[in-house]
Amino acid sequence: MLQRPRTLIGRGARAYARTLREAPPNAKRYLLAVALQNVGIGLLGTLFALYVRARGLPSSVVGDVEGALALASGAVCLLLPPLVQIVGYRWLLLGASVAFGLSRLGQALPVGPAAIVALGLAYGLGDGVIRSVGAAFLSENAPAGSRLTMLFTADFALRVTASFLGAVAGGLLPTVLGVWLPETEALRWSVAAAGLVMLASAVPLIGIRENRRTGGRAWRRYAATVRSFRSWRRLLGMALPQGIISFGAGLVMPFVPLFLRTHAGASVAAIGVIQGAASVVMAISTLATPLLVRRFGPIGAIVITQVASLPFMLTIPLARSLAVIAVAMWVRAALMNMAWPVFNQVAVDGVPSQDKPLMLGWINVAWSVSWFAGSVAGGRLAAVSLTVGYYFTAALYLLGALATWALLRSTQLGTAAHDAAGSSN
Known part of the structure; x- marks a missing residue:
């Protein structure tokens, strides 16, 4: 009775492995970058609020950072369509990785609450890019038909797996570091580690290749789309x-x-x-x-x-x-x-x-x-x-x-x- 489910699971696993193996180079680079970013997101989801409170800062700082992130992300969602036509996916995705990493590394420094919130704005710029152009980039750099569906499913599975690993690591890393460091410092270095992982997501993106784009009348076309x-x-x-x-x-x-x-x-x-x-x-x-x-x-x-x-x-x-x-x-x-x-x-x-x-x-x-x-x-x-x-x-x-x-x-x-x-x- 168990043979058929096992066979189906095995076939599915092999099909997804083949899809990832045969994916175009741009798609592979993007998937690796997003996986690294989600490890960092999982780490921060566990650590960041605890880090802020351990530094003696009020919980309002956590809320203000989230608010700044959301505000910047929303602004990017509005402005991004013309920018894709002008600068292309590669530079936008690279900028997102750098914004992710440097903002979290900056928050790990002994800076005040205003700087922590301001760095949240920088993080939000990267978040808006990934949310707005990630799926579009993957669809343009992937095979059509059922393979495209499988690639999107693999993307989702990678994100979930990476977030899970990051969240678990976010619980274990400060515990391990706490053997040698005070809790605040252990959390600080853990936040810095998340920033480094997210910054590392820029490395695979450097190799992305795409056709040269001409901005032309991108802003005019965007305005016309809004009007219509x-x-x-x-x-x-x-x-x-x-x-x-x-x-x-x-x-x-x-x-x-x-x-x-x-x-x-x-x-x-x-x-x-x-x-x-x-x-x-x-x-x-x-x-x-x-x-x-x-x-x-x-x-x-x-x-x-x-x-x-x-x-x-x-x-x-x-x-x-x-x-x-x-x-x-x-x-x-x-x-x-x-x-x-x-x-x-x-x-x-x-x-x-x-x-x-x-x-x-x-x-x-x-x-x-x-x-x-x-x-x-x-x-x-x-x-x-x-x-x-x-x-x-x-x-x-x-x-x-x-x-x-x-x-x-x-x-x-x-x-x-x-x-x-x-x-x-």
């Missing part, structure tokens, strides 16, 4: 609920390590394992998404999973056992995020082709601006209580889910029909 945008109704239906949810997430997500350390008494190593396992659980949970879509439809799947996550969100601040908190965090994260592939489909399916880049860019801007506001407010709230924010976030998640249903429940999907008719939503 027709999918305002769909944009409102996507951006408003996501803005509400992003604000709620900003209230608590940057401060999860502080909550685990203070409220649950978790060690740094335990925090790393909990954070890393959350990314794996989220990735696995997406496998069930097609079943939910067939049963409830795309919008129903989004709303149902978001609402189902709320009891687990409320369990987190009420529980006292670290094991219960960890399980609640994993289930909440899985339910809240498992419908992201469906959300991305709804964002572009049935939208005219010329509107799709702006649709995704402006949704990212809405998310970033709301995250900025939420994380800045969350930093002040965390200084008073690390638990109250979870109740506000649960209420905002519920409001966001209801807004999604109210604004999108009548949305008709079908790219071919809408593009052929040239209709807007």
